[in-house]
Amino acid sequence: MTAESLSAPYTVEFPFERTVGPKIGTFLGGLRDARLYGVRTERGVLCPPLEFDPRTGAETGALVPLVTTGTVTSWTWVPSRPGDPLPHDFAWALIAIDGTIGALFHAVDVGGEFARMSTGMRVCARWRQDRIGGMRDIECFEVVP
Amino acid sequence: MTALAVIGVGQSKQAKRREVTIGAMVREAVAQAMADAELTFADIDAVVLSKTPDLFDGVMNPELYLADAMGAVGLPVTRVFTGGSVGGHAALYGAHLVEAGLARRVLVVAYSKESEGNFTWALSRGLPFSVQLGAGAGAHFAPVIREYIRRSNAPEHIGWQVAVNHRLNATRNPYAHVQRPDITVEEVRDSRMLWDPIRFLESCPSSDGSCAIVITGEDDAARAERPPAWIHGMAWRTETGHFAGRDEVNPQAGRECAADAYRQARIVDPAAEIDVAELYIPYSWYEPIWLENIGLADVGSGWKLVEDGRTAFGGDLPVNPSGGVLSGNPTGATGLLRFAEAALQVRGMAGEHQVDGARRAIGHAMGGASQFHALWVVGSAKPGKDRA
Numbered sequence: 045m046t047a048e049s050l051s052a053p054y055t056v057e058f059p060f061e062r063t064v065g066p067k068i069g070t071f072l073g074g075l076r077d078a079r080l081y082g083v084r085t086e087r088g089v090l091c092p093p094l095e096f097d098p099r100t101g102a103e104t105g106a107l108v109p110l111v112t113t114g115t116v117t118s119w120t121w122v123p124s125r126p127g128d129p130l131p132h133d134f135a136w137a138l139i140a141i142d143g144t145i146g147a148l149f150h151a152v153d154v155g156g157e158f159a160r161m162s163t164g165m166r167v168c169a170r171w172r173q174d175r176i177g178g179m180r181d182i183e184c185f186e187v188v189p
Numbered sequence: 190m191t192a193l194a195v196i197g198v199g200q201s202k203q204a205k206r207r208e209v210t211i212g213a214m215v216r217e218a219v220a221q222a223m224a225d226a227e228l229t230f231a232d233i234d235a236v237v238l239s240k241t242p243d244l245f246d247g248v249m250n251p252e253l254y255l256a257d258a259m260g261a262v263g264l265p266v267t268r269v270f271t272g273g274s275v276g277g278h279a280a281l282y283g284a285h286l287v288e289a290g291l292a293r294r295v296l297v298v299a300y301s302k303e304s305e306g307n308f309t310w311a312l313s314r315g316l317p318f319s320v321q322l323g324a325g326a327g328a329h330f331a332p333v334i335r336e337y338i339r340r341s342n343a344p345e346h347i348g349w350q351v352a353v354n355h356r357l358n359a360t361r362n363p364y365a366h367v368q369r370p371d372i373t374v375e376e377v378r379d380s381r382m383l384w385d386p387i388r389f390l391e392s393c394p395s396s397d398g399s400c401a402i403v404i405t406g407e408d409d410a411a412r413a414e415r416p417p418a419w420i421h422g423m424a425w426r427t428e429t430g431h432f433a434g435r436d437e438v439n440p441q442a443g444r445e446c447a448a449d450a451y452r453q454a455r456i457v458d459p460a461a462e463i464d465v466a467e468l469y470i471p472y473s474w475y476e477p478i479w480l481e482n483i484g485l486a487d488v489g490s491g492w493k494l495v496e497d498g499r500t501a502f503g504g505d506l507p508v509n510p511s512g513g514v515l516s517g518n519p520t521g522a523t524g525l526l527r528f529a530e531a532a533l534q535v536r537g538m539a540g541e542h543q544v545d546g547a548r549r550a551i552g553h554a555m556g557g558a559s560q561f562h563a564l565w566v567v568g569s570a571k572p573g574k575d576r577a
Contacts (some may be wrong), residue, residue, distance in 0.1 A: 052317035060247035060306050065210035095212050096257035101230055103216070 197226025359512025
């Protein structure tokens with residue numbers, strides 16, 4: 045008689061339908077149109093936008109169109125894996141979009157050359173051809189030419 | 190010990206709310222309650238969140254996720270978690286914080302956004318080596334209702350009449366989800382059978398919605414711009430869902446919960462001393478069941494109050510003037526909505542569903558398999574010094 049553990053298949057599900065509302069919805073719709081929006085607060089413009097200022101809980105104000113350039117404030121170098129936005133090694137970075145406070149988290153492409161990566165470097169968004177209204181409509185950020 | 194009062198009440202429209210986020214929907218109720226209390230977030234000392242299990246709408250730790258929407262930045266936040274009764278328990282927990290001197294002003298917040306999830310999946314999802322019944326909540330309660338009918342010899346139309354009464358009440362409440370001004374007993378009778386004897390129109394809907402209240406001690410209540418709802422008695426009791434000899438038709442925890450609250454409120458004849466009751470009635474037959482369980486009717490005769498029209502809007506003991514759970518059920522907020530309606534009634538602020546001369550009201554909530562029970566008695570007059 046062989047010892048055998050019982051096993052059964054189990055599929056993890058996430059059967060939820062999120063609502064994003066007018067503020068985040070406009071931001072996501074903007075990404076689909078290759079436009080970047082921030083949102084006004086008493087402290088300055090936040091990008092990505094939020095419905096409430098996490099510091100005070102106050103409702104945020106109007107959405108404002110932004111340029112798609114910014115400055116890297118912090119980063120980490122990672123080897124590329126399947127499913128990553130780039131086929132070669134790249135950086136995950138916090139990027140302060142021009143005219144905003146805070147930072148947006150995204151990939152930065154420096155052609156796999158670690159030595160080209162630095163805090164304070166200037167980057168701009170590279171848009172995907174087929175956009176659906178999600179953060180990955182920005183393929184990555186790249187060095188401002 | 191300070192007297193306790195509700196000085197702010199807010200609620201969102203109950204409906205399928207696909208146009209707003211969870212945070213924005215919660216904020217609707219919070220902003221309204223804060224405006225009613227004429228307070229800002231800086232005046233609040235603690236926040237209590239009432240919510241159904243995370244699986245119901247798929248947000249883990251909503252008490253953290255909603256910290257900004259609830260104005261809870263930098264404040265202690267507690268999440269209360271007791272099934273469908275949770276909103277009632279959250280209100281009591283908030284009152285306890287003030288009573289214990291741990292907070293001066295507490296904001297109690299409650300919500301569900303059921304359109305984002307799948308309630309029946311969440312209640313009964315397929316797990317390895319466990320049976321997936323997918324029976325739904327009504328299938329649990331239907332045999333209990335059958336047993337109530339058997340014991341009390343109530344005629345079948347009682348359930349249909351309760352469904353009509355509550356839906357007509359909802360037509361006076363702009364926040365209620367279900368609006369059926371033309372509903373008739375015949376229409377309820379002819380609606381689809383879901384779980385015998387529960388028909389479609391005798392069942393609660395699944396809703397999105399939020400509710401919030403502000404609880405303070407007597408100093409703040411005395412200074413409030415609008416009349417406070419004073420807490421005269423409050424209690425919760427719990428029993429497990431299944432044990433030998435358990436009577437789910439008339440649960441002991443519910444009886445003792447109500448008796449404790451009445452003792453604090455110095456109520457000896459609840460039916461005579463209560464002007465209006467807002468009870469957690471998810472299926473029509475739970476009106477007579479709870480009337481008996483919480484002592485508003487003798488055992489076996491709760492249905493006669495329905496038969497005689499006494500619990501309808503113009504009756505001497507109106508039940509669920511808001512339209513109740515049958516007219517709107519954002520489950521995480523459903524219990525708090527009952528407690529808030531009781532407060533609005535004794536403040537004279539219930540709008541078109543105001544019961545004339547309501548001075549003392551019951552807010553009641555039930556959860557799980559009738560396991561979790563919470564109840565408060567609120568009044569327009571400040572209670573005597575020796576509550577409890």
